[in-house]
Amino acid sequence: MLTIYAPAKINLVLEVLGKYDGYHQISSIFQTINLCDTLRFQLAEGISFKCSEPSLERNNLVTKAATLLKKATKYNKGGRIELGKNIPWGVGLGGGSSDAASTLLALNKLWELKLPVSELVYLAAKLGSDVPFFIYGGTALVEGKGEKVTPLPSLPLTWFVLLVPPLAKIQDKAKQLYSRLDASHFTKGQFVQAALPSLRQGKTLAPILMFNVFEKVAFDFLPNLAKYKKSFEEAGAASIYLVGSGPCLFTFVSEEGKANELCLRLRKQGLECYVASSFPG
Structure with a gap:
């Protein structure tokens, strides 16, 4: 096997x-x-x-x-x-x-x-x-x-906390979110280009360099997503980002212990969350 x-x-x-x-x-x-x-x-x-x-x-x-x-x-x-x-x-x-x-x-x-x-x-x-x-x-x-x-070079060991909001599954969600993007949402690759030098030097990405185009449409499309982002913030998450087309949210945490503490606070609210670290190829 x-x-x-x-x-x-x-x-x-x-x-x-x-x-x-x-x-x-x-x-x-x-x-x-x-x-x-x-x-x-x-x-x-x-x-x-x-x-x-x-x-x-x-x-x-x-x-x-x-x-x-x-x-x-x-x-x-x-x-x-x-x-x-x-x-x-x-x-x-x-x-x-x-x-x-x-x-x-x-x-x-x-x-x-x-x-x-x-x-x-x-x-x-x-x-x-x-x-x-x-x-x-x-x-x-x-x-x-x-x-x-x-x-690219492997990201240094980095800890993340993931929050999975209890929202109803939406069929073809990614396709629907893509359909909500228009020319005003399109960019020229400048966010990736700004991030690449740090990554090629084997450094962790600074939060200011993070970007996800779907954040511009997902919060209107996915009911109550903003409410769960606020719960994440109130539990102690500093900067919160959407994973792909969502609705999963994540934040960087400096240490495993702090990540576990944040996750525990969310679980006490009955929320589904995970602690994870970067995983090399």
Whole structure:
């Protein structure tokens, strides 16, 4: 049996540069964190999939990734795949995309295919815009539709507290939020360019360099998100940011102990929160 840990991600910077050929073009800095799903793989005749959250078994990206890889390589066997879901889904943390990328990486090893990273990235792009990043993990510049990934030096050990507001799941949330962006929200990559020198020197990103375009539309689109941001602030979070298209929120914390204290204060209010650290690729 092969066991793989699929990490969640946050966006340190997320810009939308415009729309080309029907797709939004992004410039973003992604960072994996050590909040992980667990996937287990065994050789089998066909492909089978079970998830600790049964509602996620249908049309799961894990099955799609395994089927795509089998078809692309004409591999004549399959695999039994089990997913232990720890990453909250539908909140911007990229768990499904990470699971898909981990499936490509794991089956490439289990099936002894020896595909190069470039081929895995090509296949990953067929599964979703965030999937290519997770082939690399760590800290990376992500451009285009998400298919252009440039690894960066690993972020120094950094602690985060994540707050997952108890909001109803919205189908096609990211798509709906993208549709609310217009030309006034588009930028020219200046926020990413301002952040890159610090990251290339292996430094932690200063809060002033953080940016997420979806913060301009998410608080109108997602009911009560502002209320939970205020709860986060009142619990002691200094600077609060949206993860991807949300609704998950996060803040930097200087030490693990302080992160645990902040998380405990939120949990005493009945809120779902997590302490996580940066996770290298």
